[in-house]
Amino acid sequence: MKLFKTKYPWVITAFVLAVFYDISCTKDDQVLDTLQTNASTDLTSIKVSTSPTIDGTIEPMWDNATKLKFNLVVPDPGNALFSGYIGDSYPTSIRSMYDDKYIYFLAEYADNTKSVNITPWYFNPKTNLWAQEPSSRTFDGNGVLTRTDFGEDKMAMLWNIDFSTPKFTTQTCYASCHVFTPYTDYSLTPAVYKSNAGSGNHYTNGANEKIDMWWGHLSKDLVFNQMDDNYQDWAGGPGVTNLTGGNGNGRHVDGIVVSGTSSTWPNRPTYTTTQAQGSFNNRQSLKIDGKGASVTVPMWLIPTATNYNYILAADTLAGGKAVKVTAVSSTGVLTYNGGTIDPTVGTDFQRVGDAVTGGVGPKAIPSFIASPLIGGRADITCAAVHTGAGWVVEYKRLLKTSDVLKQDVDFSSLKDQQFGFAIWDKSNNQHAIQPNLVLKFKK
Structure with missing residues (x-):
């Protein structure tokens, strides 16, 4: 997936790893007398009748929601672009609640520097x-x-929309992260086979496979109490993107769709545009x-x-x-x-x-x-407070948005949902990740 305005097209090669989840065994999307959970990977969302105020402060009602605790670590994706950050870790917890209309999240993580002055x-x-x-x-x-x-300090979550991406279950982020894919460069005569060791991109492996990405810029979007709602798709599929080593960017803002195909090699899909918005x-x-x-x-x-x-x-x-x-x-x-x-x-x-x-x-x-986000990008309301020791990030989204393009995860069925979590600490590219997470609803 390509990060906004980054010079490294693969920047999210190690992006948000999401979950190992054995659908055939857990049956947790059924209504059970006792919810079966794994304390190290499962986030339980509890039903509430009163909604929390999304202001970045922790109301007493959050005490009723169990914290899922984990320690995010910056990985080594293999080509030195995470050098200087590899191994950095951030103790984190996340809680969730829901009502008949919305789902709510409260994330807390350690970060003793408030980084909102971006490349001044x-x-x-x-x-x-x-x-x-x-x-x-x-x-x-x-x-x-x-x-x-x-x-900028940032955080993100990744979701498997309608369980459409089969490899998400076992490969998590790598279901869409095609790192260092070899390719044949047909722009040269004769064509040259290249290892492509320095780039990669996010895209899925089929036209019907989509991943929802929530992108919290803890400066740019918080000005308007928002979190950016994006998605990933196949960007032309392996038949096209394998030729270019993953240069087919599958990360897009909500609301745009495929409009056609480029008339020149490598004939990647073209997309509609959206009204100017965001930073x-x-x-x-x-x-x-x-x-x-x-x-x-x-x-x-x-x-x-x-x-x-x-x-x-x-x-x-x-x-x-x-x-x-x-x-x-x-x-x-x-x-x-x-x-x-x-x-x-x-x-x-x-x-x-x-x-x-x-x-x-x-x-x-x-x-x-x-500038504020609008339309499908503005589905998530978010507020965050830096405590001096770390961030408290509180956010909500409708259980089911008005999305008809299959660009948003749908929580309304209260089925288990696979997800991953990522944190950027004062960095544009390098980020810590936590794989193998599952959201479960206490019904």
Whole structure:
């Protein structure tokens, strides 16, 4: 599966591993006098008559729900892209409740840093250029840390929609994660067989196989108390994607569907588009002094703001707080309608503290514009609070959404549901995972 705006197309190669679940033996989707559960893998959702308030605080009613506890660990997917994070672990618990309309979740996990300042813009006085902090830790050729990470704290859950993906039962995430698939590159003459050791993508193995993915960005989406609702599909199927080593991206936002097939090799499926929504990059290309080389700089900023992590899309409209950058000079001065920003005066726009692990000045410019999710992507209401020691994430979704495209898991039957859980700690790609989980309903 391809992560939003990542330069590594396989980034979720080790994404959310989901569950080993023996359907033929458990029969837990039947109404039993005593619910059969495994304390290490099974999450029991209890029936309630009063709904919790989704605000990230733990109400007393949550005490009635049993915690499923586990320790998520960052795995080694095999090609060094998780280097610097492998083995990092995060003690986690999750609880669940449901009523006649909604299902509710409460996740708690250890993380002593609140990371919501994502790849901020800073000015480099040595190059006279604007740049963005890295989304993951960076290392030199000897494996020594050269800069800390400025990624986002995130969490995710993965669900097997209508049990449509058979391999999900035994292969969990790898039912859709085709890592390092060899392929024949027909773009070359003669065609060349390649090992494809550096990439991979998420896609299922049949046109009817779909996986629901809940994607909680604990900065971008929480601005609007939302969690991003996505799905995975076959992206053309193995007959196409095996040729390209998994470059057929099967991860999509809810609401879009296959619209046709590309007319050029490798003839991957094309998809419909959706209305602009969610966060988008605060970035543009301008020529130095209007005539020199093109450089990348922020598009919007709020001149009077300090320690701000995002800019609201509403504030970029006429009369809003944000102003659009219209020019950049050879010394890095940004011009906007009504004024200029000179980043060479003081360190407000520069890196501060230790060069390796330090931060950025108080006027560092946010990397994204925040906009609410709509339609099928907005099915999940979410709120989160960082306690200083970790995150408390509370969220809910309808037992059965209005989805008619088979892009959402349906809980209304109260059948057991296979799922997996993942956590990102201040990183864009690298994440800890917990496989082999099952949601069960206490009826």
